[in-house]
């Protein structure tokens with residue numbers, strides 16, 4: 242065990258830091274969920290990142306990356322969040338689909354999709370959930386019918402984040418009409434502006450758009466758009482979900498920034514704070530630190546050729562619950578100002594704590610609910626009986 | 629940067645784990661309980677034969693000169709088995725302190741015999757109220773206002789304070805240390821004593837981590853066997869979710885304990901905060917684990933027959949020794965409220981210099 246950065250890693254950090262200092266927008270960008278303008282501003286930022294070849298540092302160079310390892314990815318993320326750089330509008334593409342494409346895609350698919358993903362020219366949405374298939378994802382009904390070298394897609398997807406403005410979606414479809422449950426599913430890409438696609442925005446808890454329903458009515462896509470073999474969709478989705486929960490979706494840096502802001506907030510109202518709140522503030526720092534250490538541990542293991550395992554589920558529970566706890570603590574510190582919306586002149590940080598609290602409440606739901614994660618831990622890690 | 633144990637570290641820990649599985653099973657503990665003994669000298673002899681006594685003692689003083697990170701998994705394994713004998717106290721905590729004053733008159737013979745596994749040494753540190761197993765120790769390192777003393781223990785100095793943990797024989801030591809026993813003055817003892825506290829807290833955290841995992845494992849084992857309403861109770865989601873919650877706590881205490889071990893030699897604000905964090909999180913995980921294991925066992929969990937109570941009692945004890953939660957929370961606070969925070973500070977002393 243060696244918790245010391247190499248000279249190369251230190252130099253890499255300096256390089257990232259100075260590039261970000263020169264390029265991160267001075268003013269925060271408008272939300273990518275609320276308007277086309279905000280979405281496009283974030284797309285523009287993705288282009289700038291890509292020009293610096295910072296879009297996805299772990300990807301191979303030929304797809305727009307730098308071929309770096311996961312420790313370097315962590316360093317990049319730390320500097321990225323330290324710099325207050327914009328959220329990644331293409332996160333479903335680069336963090337979820339990207340690694341999966343890298344593993345299961347054909348060379349042609351990789352060259353077709355990865356560079357445009359890295360550059361932000363194509364922004365991706367995930368279209369898995371359906372009204373009747375939430376936690377029970379294997380209940381999907383949307384169908385992909387083979388017609389020559391095309392698929393015809395039909396069905397109803399829901400809760401698809403950023404689908405309102407995104408360009409492409411990767412969906413889970415039943416490609417074998419007689420199949421049930423986990424069998425006969427395929428992962429297929431479709432353009433969100435293809436004929437037969439209708440998008441219906443769904444306002445979220447804060448009133449902003451953010452996710453959408455997708456109605457597919459005889460949407461024709463080439464069979465080239467299928468990732469992996471026909472009928473192998475479930476296994477591929479589970480691999481994607483492993484990345485999502487386990488590592489990439491929520492890098493520790495994001496929460497370490499929240500913990501730092503919480504300590505700063507605490508210092509402004511320390512005198513009135515009761516000891517329980519002080520303890521919660523300290524716990525916030527400790528939890529985010531523990532999460533970071535745990536991810537460094539996982540990254541070291543994966544760098545040495547290990548596979549992501551049950552930590553996908555333990556991580557997801559840990560970060561989602563810690564995020565809620567930190568935001569709740571902030572709201573207690575804010576007292577009467579907790580309820581102020583971003584439009585109130587006295588709102589602290591333009592209501593960011595309340596917005597963050599709302600969003601934190603989604604954490605235990607998306608990417609596989611925490612109840613489902615607890616089932617997985619109990620059954621696969623602890624070996625408790627399934628029935 | 630590589631947050632994994634090296635092969636030798638893994639191998640040493642595996643050897644200790646295997647030996648403990650063999651000589652410190654539930655039946656072994658039960659046998660000791662029925663004979664009323666606190667320790668098993670045959671087992672202790674086998675542990676001494678592993679040659680670990682000098683693991684944290686510098687090579688120049690006859691030890692192996694290894695680091696806390698080489699011992700942390702061993703301490704965890706001792707916790708997992710609820711080991712009654714003072715392997716962690718003696719090897720992990722007392723001997724490095726004794727070795728720090730190896731050149732002082734009278735110290736060498738004790739150190740030599742301790743390294744040979746012939747005797748054990750106790751530490752009476754101001755942070756702790758009692759000295760466990762002092763009745764088996766040949767000598768005690770006693771910190772007083774005027775410095776550090778090395779005192780040969782005689783039975784008449786000891787007053788036993790029975791602990792709920794049948795394997796922890798707590799004592800207070802009454803003696804009058806003076807110039808003759810003093811091996812270091814107040815000033816020169818200060819840093820070694822602070823480092824002793826760090827080692828004490830760290831290796832206690834590691835034991836708590838092991839105990840937490842054992843509580844989960846005991847509960848999992850039982851809940852696969854025990855049937856109610858025609859099904860194993862472990863198939864019920866309420867049981868599954870309780871145990872999964874504990875496992876999550878353990879998973880996020882473990883890397884903190886390991887990083888704290890790697891950090892300890894730095895002896896600075898950051899290492900102290902992380903050791904304290906390790907102690908806090910491991911205590912919390914262990915507390916929830918013991919409580920959940922009892923609940924999972926139902927009335928069996930409230931009985932003497934099931935081992936969980938042995939863990940519960942040791943967890944209650946270890947949560948308070950080498951600094952209780954309030955003490956350690958303040959050491960975390962010292963770091964959080966005074967040093968830079970944020971994503972680039974996980975290994976802060978590293979990035980300071982970047």
Ligand SMILES: Cc1cc2nc3c(=O)[nH]c(=O)nc-3n(C[C@H](O)[C@H](O)[C@H](O)COP(=O)(O)OP(=O)(O)OC[C@H]3O[C@@H](n4cnc5c(N)ncnc54)[C@H](O)[C@@H]3O)c2cc1C
Pocket residue numbers: 366367368369370374375376377399400401402403452603606607608609610611612613616
């Ligand atoms: C902010 C947000 C963004 C999202 N983005 C996307 C996206 O981009 N693409 C996409 O495809 N989906 C997305 N989702 C959908 C998300 O994946 C689902 O919400 C999730 O899978 C849960 O499904 P559900 O909402 O239908 O809840 P349900 O499955 O109906 O669950 C309701 C409650 O019942 C519990 N429950 C269900 N089954 C069990 C069980 N077996 N044991 C114990 N408890 C159970 C759940 O834990 C939950 O608490 C998003 C959701 C949110 C909130």
